Amino acid sequence: EGKKGLEEALVSVFLRGEGHIERGANLLILTDRHVDRNQAPIPSLLAGAGLHHHLIQKGLRNLAGIIVETGEAREVFHFALLVGFGADAICPYLAFLTVRELAESNSLDKPRKPEEAMDAYITAIKKGLLKTFSRMGISTLHSFFASQIFEAVGLSREVCRNYFGGVVSRLGGITLLEIA
Numbered sequence: 001e002g003k004k005g006l007e008e009a010l011v012s013v014f015l016r017g018e019g020h021i022e023r024g025a026n027l028l029i030l031t032d033r034h035v036d037r038n039q040a041p042i043p044s045l046l047a048g049a050g051l052h053h054h055l056i057q058k059g060l061r062n063l064a065g066i067i068v069e070t071g072e073a074r075e076v077f078h079f080a081l082l083v084g085f086g087a088d089a090i091c092p093y094l095a096f097l098t099v100r101e102l103a104e105s106n107s108l109d110k111p112r113k114p115e116e117a118m119d120a121y122i123t124a125i126k127k128g129l130l131k132t133f134s135r136m137g138i139s140t141l142h143s144f145f146a147s148q149i150f151e152a153v154g155l156s157r158e159v160c161r162n163y164f165g166g167v168v169s170r171l172g173g174i175t176l177l178e179i180a
Contacts, residue, residue: 003177006042010163013047014054021055021064031069033093043179044070045081050163052086052146061086069093076128083129085164086146095121 017028032041048068055061068087071094103117138144152160154173
């Protein structure tokens with residue numbers, strides 16, 4: 001519960017990731033798919049960035065990819081943040097389920113098969129990411145990966161230092177207590 005519970009959960013994720021790599025895993029999947037009323041999700045960006053930086057500190061980051069399976073990623077900026085803070089791949093399962101349901105119920109602007117609607121969503125996200133990169137003078141996803149070319153607004157310096165690799169937070173903001 002609270003800040004202590006979130007800190008302990010994050011440490012558990014980091015140590016489990018480290019352990020999986022030491023046992024030979026080369027892909028780590030962070031998922032919030034199995035949350036329920038007794039298990040609150042850790043925000044995917046916090047968990048992903050924290051794991052990325054923990055593995056860097058341990059000298060293990062180059063040994064495994066991080067896949068984030070989350071219901072939080074819906075918009076281009078969500079994907080940009082996850083990639084910019086170290087996610088190698090993202091599975092936006094809730095967005096996919098929503099697009100599929102909209103297509104199956106004919107609730108889209110023009111009728112599409114679910115597969116076509118999901119392909120259109122993926123294409124829109126890819127185009128949006130490329131547009132985001134190009135505005136920063138970056139032309140490839142690889143160049144954007146883990147670049148951390150953001151400034152945090154509304155996060156405490158402690159959270160930025162401990163979980164986001166020291167990204168700048170000039171204004172300060174919420175701590176793990178408020179996030180929890």
